[in-house]
Amino acid sequence: MAARLSLNAISKSYGAGDSRVTALTEITLSLHEGEFFAIQGSSGSGKSTLLNICGLIDHPSNGDLHLNDIAITQLNEQQRCMHRRKSIGFIFQHHQLIPAMTVYENIAYPLLLNNKPSRQVRHEVEQLLTKLNLTHRRKHLPRQLSGGEQQRVGIARALIKRPQLIIADEPSASLDHQHADAGLQLMRELNQTFAASFLIASHDPLVIAHCDRKLTLLDGHMDGHIDSHS
Amino acid sequence: MNWPLIAVRNILRDGTRVISTLLIIAVGLTALLLGSGFMLSTYDSLQEIGMRTEGHVIIIDDIPEPLLGGSHQQLTLNNWQSIQASLWDDERVLRVLPRARFEGIISKGSRNAVFFGSGVDPHEEFRVHGPFLRTNGVLDPWIATSETQDVVLGVQLARTLNAIKGDLLTLQIAGNSGEISQTPVRLAGTYQSGTPETDNHTLMISLTTTATLLGTDNISQLSIYLNRHQDASAMQASLQENLNNVIVQTWQQRAELYHKVKSLYDRIFGVMGLIILVVVFLAITNTISLAIYQRRKEIATFSALGTKPARIYANFILEALLIGITASMLGMLLAYGTSHAINLSELMMPAPPGKSEGYPIFIYISWSHYLLTSLLLIAIVVSASLLATYNTTKINIATALS
Numbered sequence: 001m002a003a004r005l006s007l008n009a010i011s012k013s014y015g016a017g018d019s020r021v022t023a024l025t026e027i028t029l030s031l032h033e034g035e036f037f038a039i040q041g042s043s044g045s046g047k048s049t050l051l052n053i054c055g056l057i058d059h060p061s062n063g064d065l066h067l068n069d070i071a072i073t074q075l076n077e078q079q080r081c082m083h084r085r086k087s088i089g090f091i092f093q094h095h096q097l098i099p100a101m102t103v104y105e106n107i108a109y110p111l112l113l114n115n116k117p118s119r120q121v122r123h124e125v126e127q128l129l130t131k132l133n134l135t136h137r138r139k140h141l142p143r144q145l146s147g148g149e150q151q152r153v154g155i156a157r158a159l160i161k162r163p164q165l166i167i168a169d170e171p172s173a174s175l176d177h178q179h180a181d182a183g184l185q186l187m188r189e190l191n192q193t194f195a196a197s198f199l200i201a202s203h204d205p206l207v208i209a210h211c212d213r214k215l216t217l218l219d220g221h222m223d224g225h226i227d228s229h230s
Numbered sequence: 231m232n233w234p235l236i237a238v239r240n241i242l243r244d245g246t247r248v249i250s251t252l253l254i255i256a257v258g259l260t261a262l263l264l265g266s267g268f269m270l271s272t273y274d275s276l277q278e279i280g281m282r283t284e285g286h287v288i289i290i291d292d293i294p295e296p297l298l299g300g301s302h303q304q305l306t307l308n309n310w311q312s313i314q315a316s317l318w319d320d321e322r323v324l325r326v327l328p329r330a331r332f333e334g335i336i337s338k339g340s341r342n343a344v345f346f347g348s349g350v351d352p353h354e355e356f357r358v359h360g361p362f363l364r365t366n367g368v369l370d371p372w373i374a375t376s377e378t379q380d381v382v383l384g385v386q387l388a389r390t391l392n393a394i395k396g397d398l399l400t401l402q403i404a405g406n407s408g409e410i411s412q413t414p415v416r417l418a419g420t421y422q423s424g425t426p427e428t429d430n431h432t433l434m435i436s437l438t439t440t441a442t443l444l445g446t447d448n449i450s451q452l453s454i455y456l457n458r459h460q461d462a463s464a465m466q467a468s469l470q471e472n473l474n475n476v477i478v479q480t481w482q483q484r485a486e487l488y489h490k491v492k493s494l495y496d497r498i499f500g501v502m503g504l505i506i507l508v509v510v511f512l513a514i515t516n517t518i519s520l521a522i523y524q525r526r527k528e529i530a531t532f533s534a535l536g537t538k539p540a541r542i543y544a545n546f547i548l549e550a551l552l553i554g555i556t557a558s559m560l561g562m563l564l565a566y567g568t569s570h571a572i573n574l575s576e577l578m579m580p581a582p583p584g585k586s587e588g589y590p591i592f593i594y595i596s597w598s599h600y601l602l603t604s605l606l607l608i609a610i611v612v613s614a615s616l617l618a619t620y621n622t623t624k625i626n627i628a629t630a631l632s
């Protein structure tokens with residue numbers, strides 16, 4: 001299988017001098033097409049930092065990053081923006097829905113950004129709303145939703161454009177068991193149908209059980225080898 | 231995506247802050263509109279005074295000014311009657327008034343005073359000054375009805391002489407050849423302009439009397455009053471070209487008071503306006519910066535999803551425009567209402583430089599002026615917004631989202 005994403009000795013530190021904090025040290029891994037990859041580790045171990053770098057919203061201090069064999073560290077912000085638009089879907093830990101957009105608009109936005117025709121957009125958004133049991137919330141604003149509903153909208157927004165890479169930071173944190181399952185089901189479906197790769201930070205055993213491989217972070221270091229499920 | 235609707239939702243979401251921003255802009259705009267409306271009306275009435283006092287176009291003899299003055303009577307314009315007659319056919323012309331300036335001493339009993347007199351057309355003179363020269367007791371038309379000539383005095387000059395209507399006064403005038411003549415005149419009434427020089431020292435008599443007294447029917451100037459003051463420049467140019475040995479001027483070249491007051495007020499209101507603009511800019515920059523900084527997660531989310539910065543800027547500009555336009559409407563409405571209230575209440579202003587009387591405050595309402603000032607404020611809101619958006623988009627996406 002070809003590498004969707006490969007990290008070579010990625011390090012990240014914040015600040016300088018005495019207040020310098022090293023969040024990641026020499027992380028090397030590759031994520032294959034269609035792979036479900038979990039990142040474990042206690043709070044503060046560097047999971048979010050690693051995900052942000054892989055999602056092209058943060059810069060590593062050192063090391064190389066390739067997305068579909070393109071050297072990301074060489075790109076300018078405008079090019080990175082276009083890669084995020086086309087190829088990457090985010091499921092944020094704190095949902096980060098656009099407050100002034102309705103559920104429908106939040107989910108449709110990534111498709112509109114990619115200039116999809118409005119008929120296709122309508123069809124696909126409705127389909128996803130049904131699958132995530134959000135149809136009745138279509139016209140609501142994010143603040144009118146429960147935490148779990150917001151997270152489901154966040155998942156829908158990340159998946160709708162069928163990106164090659166999905167970055168998910170603790171996606172099931174605010175979901176109850178049943179909805180977490182529905183969310184995972186959707187991710188799996190996308191994963192199997194379109195060979196989308198997932199990079200998921202999670203403590204949730206349910207999520208981890210779904211993953212092909214996992215990496216444990218300990219204070220920004222890789223703790224042991226990358227494990228594979230058999 | 232329906233961006234205008236989203237902008238409206240964002241504005242409504244931030245209710246109290248938006249209201250305070252709206253009020254700052256609206257009140258600032260009201261202050262600017264009231265100040266400039268007052269300034270414009272002041273300029274206008276000064277222009278009006280200038281035009282009414284001197285005429286729109288003025289013809290004088292082309293003897294160089296330094297030769298005049300002293301105790302000589304300034305009567306140098308001859309054959310003015312033919313110029314006057316030729317102007318009557320001109321459709322643009324309303325009136326052509328001759329004025330003969332002379333000076334002397336006026337006395338009543340033991341009291342006397344130096345005066346600057348004008349020989350004028352008694353039928354027409356008091357019809358051109360409007361509210362800027364108010365007469366008291368002067369008959370219309372004001373003509374000598376008896377052997378004794380009628381004189382009309384500036385109100386303060388009459389007071390200096392302790393003279394009332396009907397009193398007999400004596401004019402002492404040096405004629406062209408230097409001899410002093412004494413003439414009895416009767417006080418026919420007074421006038422009041424609010425300008426101390428005029429009210430304290432001037433008088434008017436009929437031009438025919440002047441001619442008899444001074445032994446010449448020359449005059450000092452011919453004042454041409456037009457139907458439309460806009461025709462003054464064209465009129466001046468054509469007259470200057472067609473007439474020989476005279477200087478033709480427009481009212482503007484002689485309106486000293488207008489130019490003095492205008493340059494003073496321009497500076498006062500310019501500084502005031504600038505201060506208001508700066509205060510508004512600082513006040514809203516602060517609020518807007520904070521509001522946009524607090525939306526850094528939203529901006530970062532847009533970026534993370536692959537939105538180009540131009541789109542993000544456009545969204546915030548749209549919001550700023552909506553706020554700016556709403557605030558401008560509010561400010562214009564407020565200014566409009568206040569202006570009307572002030573105009574109706576006839577509040578008085580203190581006397582401007584060169585005047586002894588205050589005048590009622592009048593505030594102009596000009597829609598083009600309202601529009602321009604509003605656009606200026608809207609531009610300020612948009613720039614404040616752009617600045618804040620620029621600063622916020624510079625924050626690292628991951629940092630903003632954490």
Ligand SMILES: Nc1ncnc2c1ncn2[C@@H]1O[C@H](COP(=O)(O)OP(=O)(O)O)[C@@H](O)[C@H]1O
Pocket residue numbers: 014015021022023041042043044045046047048049050629632
């Ligand atoms: N913007 C930042 N500035 C300074 N330190 C940071 C910043 N973001 C994260 N860190 C530090 O980096 C380390 C890793 O953080 P993070 O990646 O958020 O961990 P996790 O997601 O596993 O909880 C922590 O010690 C955290 O304090």
Ligand SMILES: [Mg+2]
Pocket residue numbers: 047048049093169
């Ligand atoms: Mg984290």
